[in-house]
Every structure is written in structure tokens, then in C-alpha cells.
Amino acid sequence: MVNILLITFAISLIYMGIANRLSTYINILAVQGIILFGVSFIELIQINTINLIFILFETIVFKTLAIPLFLNYVIKKNNIVREAQPYLPDFLSVVIITCFLLGSFILSNIITGVHIRKMFFLVAISALLSGLFIIITRKKIITHIMGYLVIENGVFILSLSAGNKMPMLVNSGITLDIFVSVLVLGVFVNRIGNTFEEMNVDNLTNLKD
Amino acid sequence: MFGYYLIIGFLIGIVSMLNRNCMVRIILLSTFLAVQTAITVYAYFHLNEISSGYFKSDALGVIFLCVLTILSFTTFYHSFIYLKHRKDSSRSQSFYFAALIMLIIVMTCAYLASHLGVMWVFIELTTLSVAVLIYHERTPLSLEATWKYVFICSIGITITFIGIILLSIAIGETEITNFSFNAIPAQLLRVNTSWLKMIFLFMIVGFCTKMGLFPMHTAAIDAHTVAPPPISAFISTTLMNVGFVSIFRTYSIFAHTSILPWMNTILFLCGLISIIVSAAYLLKVTHLKRMSAYSSIEHMGLAAIGIASGGIGYFAAIFHMILHSFVKASVFYQIDQFHRNFKTYMINETGNYFNRNLPGALVFLLILISITAMPPSGLFVTEFWIFKALFTSEHIFIFILVLFFLSIAMYSLAKNFLYILFNQTKDLLPAQEKPNPSETLTQYFLLALVFYLGINPPSGMINLIQEAVKNLL
Numbered sequence: 001m002v003n004i005l006l007i008t009f010a011i012s013l014i015y016m017g018i019a020n021r022l023s024t025y026i027n028i029l030a031v032q033g034i035i036l037f038g039v040s041f042i043e044l045i046q047i048n049t050i051n052l053i054f055i056l057f058e059t060i061v062f063k064t065l066a067i068p069l070f071l072n073y074v075i076k077k078n079n080i081v082r083e084a085q086p087y088l089p090d091f092l093s094v095v096i097i098t099c100f101l102l103g104s105f106i107l108s109n110i111i112t113g114v115h116i117r118k119m120f121f122l123v124a125i126s127a128l129l130s131g132l133f134i135i136i137t138r139k140k141i142i143t144h145i146m147g148y149l150v151i152e153n154g155v156f157i158l159s160l161s162a163g164n165k166m167p168m169l170v171n172s173g174i175t176l177d178i179f180v181s182v183l184v185l186g187v188f189v190n191r192i193g194n195t196f197e198e199m200n201v202d203n204l205t206n207l208k209d
Numbered sequence: 210m211f212g213y214y215l216i217i218g219f220l221i222g223i224v225s226m227l228n229r230n231c232m233v234r235i236i237l238l239s240t241f242l243a244v245q246t247a248i249t250v251y252a253y254f255h256l257n258e259i260s261s262g263y264f265k266s267d268a269l270g271v272i273f274l275c276v277l278t279i280l281s282f283t284t285f286y287h288s289f290i291y292l293k294h295r296k297d298s299s300r301s302q303s304f305y306f307a308a309l310i311m312l313i314i315v316m317t318c319a320y321l322a323s324h325l326g327v328m329w330v331f332i333e334l335t336t337l338s339v340a341v342l343i344y345h346e347r348t349p350l351s352l353e354a355t356w357k358y359v360f361i362c363s364i365g366i367t368i369t370f371i372g373i374i375l376l377s378i379a380i381g382e383t384e385i386t387n388f389s390f391n392a393i394p395a396q397l398l399r400v401n402t403s404w405l406k407m408i409f410l411f412m413i414v415g416f417c418t419k420m421g422l423f424p425m426h427t428a429a430i431d432a433h434t435v436a437p438p439p440i441s442a443f444i445s446t447t448l449m450n451v452g453f454v455s456i457f458r459t460y461s462i463f464a465h466t467s468i469l470p471w472m473n474t475i476l477f478l479c480g481l482i483s484i485i486v487s488a489a490y491l492l493k494v495t496h497l498k499r500m501s502a503y504s505s506i507e508h509m510g511l512a513a514i515g516i517a518s519g520g521i522g523y524f525a526a527i528f529h530m531i532l533h534s535f536v537k538a539s540v541f542y543q544i545d546q547f548h549r550n551f552k553t554y555m556i557n558e559t560g561n562y563f564n565r566n567l568p569g570a571l572v573f574l575l576i577l578i579s580i581t582a583m584p585p586s587g588l589f590v591t592e593f594w595i596f597k598a599l600f601t602s603e604h605i606f607i608f609i610l611v612l613f614f615l616s617i618a619m620y621s622l623a624k625n626f627l628y629i630l631f632n633q634t635k636d637l638l639p640a641q642e643k644p645n646p647s648e649t650l651t652q653y654f655l656l657a658l659v660f661y662l663g664i665n666p667p668s669g670m671i672n673l674i675q676e677a678v679k680n681l682l
Contacts, residue, residue: 111403116378128371144360151367158371162378172326191352204353207431209490209499
């Protein structure tokens, strides 16, 4: 069951490569939140109840509801163009993200000597790489944040793979989540929206040599 | 003791955020400085004492805590001058000082943390509090710089977190997993090599954002450009020291495993490319603060090379960081005065500083001598030791490259500083205001410290540094 969920997560990464509209990105993030809810429920069922409830609450309320709704609100409020405006053609994005999946598959099979759960490792590393890829190749500031949230989800999966031994790690991952969502998303996105006409990275090129 | 420090410090921070009265603010800040001094003195006299479970006053932490405490006095003083001349509202001054107090507290915690996870959390918090300070001037430029800084630092810190998770997976098979810096090395001996390499790479890339080393150096540069000058002084000294401490601690926990030569190669690469990048940008830079920022990156590269070359290099790297902190802080304090005189940071719109502000110009001249490591300055001694370590570890090729790019950096720094000081070919606007000569006293004090520590280092400091590196030798 866990494997099916993780494979769905990996497929959602590929789908992110061809997604054109910002609302599709938001939906993908929400779906990833539900997948993480499922994975953490199955994985962490043995740890103590309060901790479990906290983590589940975080995935379902934060990742699945609050962040997508908030992103929607930001897009509406700042009149952001609804297209993602990638620098690369969609086809190439899909090929590259597939290469990431393949690469992390090979990497997880090369590494020996440590009892790592391959599926978790594979999906986490490819989420990290695809998140960075999305940050680099998309034009909008809001898609940068979405790329960051994908990285975040990858880190969450990685921490789940060690989670039933060390719930403390999962918790600190969650604090990282809250830190970023509240500060970065809330304060600065709105500021940038108020200061510049369009929320593009082109506006952020004044500091250079 | 450390618990009390945290509680009192946070209380003072909160009160100074709510307070709007100037007199009360001065009282609060002096109380905070007294508390900060008290914890420093306490930590110095109680070496290796564990407090509150996760903090330990070990030698490395205490050294940089002393630097932080000395610089907090001068930074508070120059912040007052800076805010007075900007005529900021009382409210924004309150936020400024509250954020500054928080920054000092979290940096203290990051120095003294004896637990990997705790150190990571406090490094993350430094990003938060320094973001408020970078954004102090509320211009579109500062918004851009803050956004870039926060975003790049968050990604860096996430990458470090991945490294920490991988580390926990690697050593997680024992009954008790202990993440304190003393306990990790023993647990790492069973882990296989490729896994160790991966963990080290993830952790070092993340910490490079704080130290300003090559792969992630860009964040700090932009932050320097727009931050208030006293804050720039903090970013390029104590905050970079946080990065240095974290990299040094990471290096020490891996130092007894089989990947030591490989780690040295990575650090050589980071350091060398940092020096090359900074030398290249120094050639074309036109903004005085960006110039100082690139010079900081060059010195960070030197420190990384010092660690990588081993032997006396460890000692020299720590010493270099201490002295560099004092020099760089005085650079930025003087840049504040310079900006009030010319109303610009652009080098080619200025000149003839010697006639316009003699005490400040003398500071710049002394800074030029210290920062390019000319003999009476202490940095000469440490750079000499770093080169000696490079020589004894038989890295002649790297040695030649470093020397070559350092001389390019030296040329550009000298060219720009001398242009500011002596160029009389331009018709400049009359000085906007004559800075008070007594404001330069702190800078003379810090520079005197640099010269004195280089010539005659006190035995207490030498012992502390030796204690800090004794596990590596």
C-alpha cells in the first residue's frame, strides 16, 4: 500500500512537469498532501497517539488545505497570470524529471551497507531534484514557492522512512514547514505583489554586478 | 545559567519590541549587553560545562562567543548613530533592536549548541531574525535582497536537514541514537564510505549558505548590499562565523572516518573556487559594500583552505576568522560614515576622502593594510600559517593558484580604496555632513586589536584555539 502511494507521488512529480496552469500546480500539491497523510498514517501507527495526531493534523490541514487555499488567495489578490510560463518546453521538462527518477533509482540501488528503504529514498531524492528543477525553470515567484513545497514534501517522506524510530525528526521537519509557510509565503509574497506590478523574477534582477 | 540567559534575553527582546521610549530603550540595551557579557565570562571560566542539556561551552564556541560579545557593543553603538541619522520612527527602531537582540541570542545558542539538531534549529532561526534587519530600509531593493536571502537560506537549510536525516538513518540501527557532537564520531565508524560521502556533501552545501562559500555564496552578497551598515558588519562577521563553526563541527565529526582525504578535496574545491569567484568579481565591482562582501568571501575561502590543508591550518583558520571579524566589522562601520558623507556607495562617484574626513580616511588606510594582509596586520600571520600548511601538506599547485588570485584581489582592493582616498580629478558635491571624529574610535580600537593579536597573541586565546583543534590533530 505504501509503495502504491509513493509511486503515485512520483507520478505527480512528472505531471508537474507538463502542468501549464497555476491551479493545476496547486491541485497537485493538495494531492501530494493527501498522499503524505496516507503514508504517515500507515508508517507511524505505532508511535504515541498525541504525536501521531499532530503529524496527521499537519499533513491534512496544512499541506492539503491551508497552503493550497492560501496560494489560491495570493494568486487572486495579486492578479497573477494563470500560466506557469516555463523557460523550457513541457516535453523537455517531462524528460528531465523522468531522468531524475531514473537517476535516483540507480543511486538507491548502488548504495549498499545501510538498511535504507529504497522506495522512500528514491521518491525523496527525485522530489528534491524536481523541486529544484521547477524553481530554476519557471518564471514566477509563486512557482518558486511551489517548487520549495515539493522539496519540503520530499524531505517529509525521507524523514518518515526513519520516523518510527525517531519521531523527533519528523517533528522538526514539520517546524521547518510551518516556519517557511508562515514567514516566506505570507509576508514576502504579498510585499512583492504590492511593490512590483507583476510577480516575476524579472523584477528581482536589480542587484547585480 | 544558560537557561536564565535565554529567558532574560528573550524577555528583553520582547520588551524592547513593545517599548517606544528612547531612554527605556537605552536602559534595556545596556542590560542586555551586561547579560551577554556575563554569559560570555561565565562560559569562559566554565569550559566544557554542559548546561540545559543541549548546550556546552566548549572551546570553539567560547572563542566565537567572545568575538560576538565584543562586536555587539560596537554594533549597538553604530546602530544608534545609523538610526539617529536616518530619523526612523520609534516603532521601526524598536523592531530593529528587538530583531538585533534576537539575532545575538540565537547566534550565541548556535555557537554553544552541543547537539546537531539543536544547532540546525538555531541556524535556521538566524535566517529569520536577520531577514527583519535586512529589510529595515523598506525599499524595493531591500525587498529583493531579503527575498533572495530568505529563499536561498531556506533551501540551504533544507538540504542540510536532508543530510541530518540521512545521518540518522545511517546510525539509527543502534539502540540509543545520540546526536551530540561527542557521541556521533564513534557511531560513524561502522557506516560505509559512499554513504558518509553523501551525508557530508548534503550537510556542507547547506552550511555554505551561512558561511558564504562557493556553491551558495550569492545570498550573502545581495544581503550585504542593502542591509544597514551595522547589520552588514554582523552578517559578514559573526553570522559567517556561525557558518564556519557549523562546518568545522561537521568536519570534526567526520575527521576520524576513512573519508578524510576526500573531505579535504571538497573543502579545497569550495575554498579555491570562492577565491577565484571573489577575485573575478572584485575586478569589476563598483559598489563599496559589494566590494567588502566579495572580500569576505575571499577570506572565507582562505579559511576553508586552511581547514582542508590540516596540521597548523586548523589553528590558522580559526585565528583567521577571529581577526577577519574585527577587520570586516570596522570596514562596515566606516562605510556608514562614508555613506553619510557622500550619500552614495558607488566608488566612481566619490574620491578625495582624505580631505573630506581625515579620521575616517585613516581608518580606510589601516583597513587596506589589514585586509590585504600586509605585515604588521595579524592577518599576515594567519595567512602565512595557512600557506605553510599548504606547503607541508604538499599542495603546491593549489598554493600557486591561491597566491595568484589573492594578488588579483589585493590589486582590486588597493585600487578601489586608494581611488576613494586620493582621487582629486572629480568635482564632487560638498560633504553633506561632517561626521563626528569620536565615532571612529571603535574602529581604531578594533583595528588595534587586529594588529595587537597578530603580534602578541594572549596565551588564553592560544590555549582556547589549541583546545578547539586538539581532537583533529
